[in-house]
Each structure stands twice: as structure tokens, then as C-alpha cells.
Amino acid sequence: MTHAVVKEAWEKVQAELERTIGEQNFHLYLKNTLIVQLNPDIAEIGVPNLTIAxxxxxxxxxxxxxxxxRVQGYRPATLKFSINGHLFRRLRERERANRDERPVDPAPEAPRTTPRREPIPRRRLNAQVFNLNPRYxxxxxxxxxxxxxxxxxxxxVATRPGRTYNPMFxxxxCGLGKTHLLxxxxxxxxxxxxxxHTLYVSAEYFVNQYVQALTSNAIEQFRARFRNLDVLIVDDIHFLRGKEKSQEELLHTLAALETQGKQIVLASDLHPKELEEFKQSLQSRFVQGMVAQLNTPQFDTRLALIKSKLGPHRERFPDGVVSFLAEKLDCNIRELEGYLTQLSALAAMTGDKLSLPLVQQALTDFLAHRRRLVELSDIENVVIAHFGVTSEQLHGxxxxxxxxxxxxVCMYLARQLTQHSxxxxxxFFGGKNHTTVVFAExxxxxxxxxxxxxxxxVNRLSRQLNAPETA
Known part of the structure; x- marks a missing residue:
């Protein structure tokens, strides 16, 4: 087919798409696209940038x-999106025009945070079993x-480990910032x-390593590993429910560390006294230091969070929209981040400020399909805990x-539970080719x-990540 024929066919497909997905969705997402190839083997669509693709x-x-x-009578074997220079320049020109027309607003009040420090060198992160998120x-x-x-x-604790608040619980x-703090x-x-010598692990990883040490007659090596630390940080302590031997081992590990004046930091979904099927001696150990609760953020905190999370997209969110989001997104921090990510993508596509009616419609759709935002690092960490491997091995x-x-399994869960390409x-998983991900899935x-x-x-890991089970 000639380019003119292909272009005419794509216009018919676009008209069909507009009827299928609705006028507003079409104009926001698919109007500013063009066709590069269209045949039974491939449909290649040009878009302005990788985010939109x-x-x-x-x-x-x-x-x-x-x-x-429906229009052409065939379903192409492959659907491909490519970055088109003309569309990219047209989007940038529209953004520049919007910036030139926009009055200069006073700088928004920055959320209260401690002074920024340099990112953690990757060299230090490689010493960890889990892949510590540098954004945390x-x-x-x-x-x-x-x-x-x-x-x-x-x-x-981070300033003077082992001196105050020990243990810290x-x-x-879910999603209120426990893992971020740890x-x-x-x-x-x-x-x-x-x-x-600082080590961050999940309780599941501790249990699996303990069981493996017992079965391989390597319990002394296990104890030497966990009892010779300077700082032990254990996430998701509630995982130990009903596991008496693992609780006993953790109790002795905590006692050994405390005797040496080493720092212990723990986190759970529940207050220590509300943990069911836990040894009373372990619960008493948890509460002998500092116990601090994280609650759902209130309006002012959500407002500061939204301003902070929007980052470079802040200029596309008028103050009225930001206040509306802070009022309506009465949810945990992880869900809030998910909604903001989708709205930021919407803003990038329109190339303009988001209006309140548009955000209201988009938010209605998001809330109707409300689900926890799953990050690739979340998936990696639950897989590490279950299979007893390391981040370095997964990336190698x-x-x-x-x-x-x-x-x-990591790649399969990533395809099922995230919107990553x-x-x-x-x-993320060590620079693997996209065909490796397809094969893994x-x-x-x-x-x-x-x-x-x-x-x-796989279903248990999916539940742990708060997602639907495999059918």
C-alpha cells in the first residue's frame, strides 16, 4: 500500500477508536498519533515520546x-510504537506556548523535610541482600x-544507632511509609x-534462611551472620505469626544484639500487643524500646505529599486541582502515588494544565479501578524473601x-501487576533484553x-503484593 492509502486506512481506524473508547479519551490519547506501517505483519504507530508510548x-x-x-479485516501480528520527531516537536511547541502564556506564580510552599543528602553510592547497596530503593x-x-x-x-536512630530508641518498632x-522509613x-x-555492618531484611527472608540453615546443618553460620551485625532492620514482622521456632530464634537474636548495644529496628502492620500467635516474651521485647505508629495522612500532609510527588509536573497542576486531589485522595501514600503517576501521564499527553473537570473524570475512573501501586522493587523483595536468593543474583x-x-517469577509478576513496558x-532486572521478559512471562x-x-x-506472592490471584 502507498503511504496515502495507509494514512486513509489509519484515519478510518481512528474514527472507529473514537467510537470505541469515547471522544474525550480519543482526543487526549490517540488523536495526536500517526501511522508508520499498517499491514497484517505489523501496525507501527508514531507518538510524541516514550511516556506516551x-x-x-x-x-x-x-x-x-x-x-x-474491524476496519481492515485483519489483526496485525505485532503492535509497535515509535517516537516521531514531528509529533515530539509539536508537543514541545505547545508546551512552550503554554509556559509563555502562563503568569509567574510565587513558589509553592515546600513540604517539610530534612536537608537533602547525596544519593547512596551503589557500591554500598550491593552489600545488601535486598535491593534498597534509593528513593527511600x-x-x-x-x-x-x-x-x-x-x-x-x-x-x-540513623544519627546515633544503638544509643536511644532500641529496639525501635x-x-x-499498608502503604503508609513503614518500608520508606526502614x-x-x-x-x-x-x-x-x-x-x-547494617542489614535490612524482611521477616519472611529471616524465616526462610533459618529453615534452610536447619535443614543444611548450618545453624551456627546463620547465627553468626545475624548476631554479629551492628544494625538489624526487619520489615513485616507480622509474617512470623504462628511460627514458634522462628520466633524463638529471633528472640535470641535480638537478645544477643541488645547485649552488645547494637541497634534493632522492626516494622509490622499491627501494634506488638495486637500480634496474634506471638510469644509473649517476644512481644515484651518489642515494646521495651520505642513504639511509633504511622496513620493515614491528614489533609495538610496529603497536600504537602502531592506537591512533593508531582516534581517537574507541578506546573501543570493548578492550586485548585492540587487541593481537590488532597481532599479526595484520602488513601495511603502508595495509592496516592499511583493516582499522581497516571494524572502526570495525562498531563504530558495534553501538553497543558489539567482542568478540574478533566481531573474529576479521570479520578472517578481511577477510583473505580482502585488497586495498589506495585513497584518493581516491591516484586523483587518479596521474591528474594520467598526464594532465598539475592538481588545481585536476580540481576546477574x-x-x-x-x-x-x-x-x-519476578518478570511474570512485573508484567501482571505493573504498567512497566x-x-x-x-x-531493571540487570539490563535484560525485552525478549527475555517475554520468554519469562x-x-x-x-x-x-x-x-x-x-x-x-505465585498466587501467594500476588496476594502479598495486594493484587488479584492468577485465574
């Missing part, structure tokens, strides 16, 4: 393929009445006290069966049909 692929790929099939720092944790006590204690519901403490200690090229399966997932999809144990594992 990933968003449209994740949200409208099925609608695009179905519309092509104490200096970018937004403070308010709902978390002030826990934050102040965390700063004190943080508790609160990894923030770990990141700060790795930067300020390089001579200290080792092909031992247990490591390969763990890596493939194949390229982004591959890049297909491999696990096939394996869980034949292996009930693996299916149960």
Missing part, C-alpha cells in the same frame, strides 16, 4: 488491535502529624556510618534453576498450569 500501549493496545481488525531516604520523607513521632525517632497499615534508615546508615546472568525460576522490566504462564505448587507460590 508506554501509557497508550498499556491502556489501549487491545482497543487499537480490535479497531484495526529520610530527607525526602514528608512529615505531618500522622507520622511525626516515627520520623523523628528514625532520624535519631514502627507499625501502621530503608531510609538503612540508606542513611550506609552513607554516614560505612564502618557499621547465573542460570542455576532456583535463581532462574526466581528471576522469571517490556524494556523497562528488562532494564510465557514460561511461568505455562508452568503454573502444570505445577500446582508453583501456582500457589
Amino acid at each position: 508506554d501509557f497508550v500501549e498499556d491502556r489501549f493496545a487491545n482497543d487499537i488491535m480490535a479497531s484495526i481488525e 531516604r529520610l530527607d525526602n520523607f514528608v512529615v505531618g502529624p500522622s507520622n511525626k513521632l516515627a520520623f523523628n525517632c528514625a532520624v535519631e 514502627i507499625y501502621g497499615g 530503608q531510609g534508615i538503612a540508606n542513611a546508615l550506609l552513607q554516614r556510618h560505612e564502618n557499621l 546472568r547465573v542460570r542455576k534453576r532456583n535463581i532462574a525460576i526466581a528471576r522469571q 517490556l524494556k523497562e522490566i528488562g532494564r 510465557q514460561k511461568i504462564t505455562s508452568a503454573i498450569e502444570e505445577d500446582p505448587e508453583l501456582k500457589a507460590t
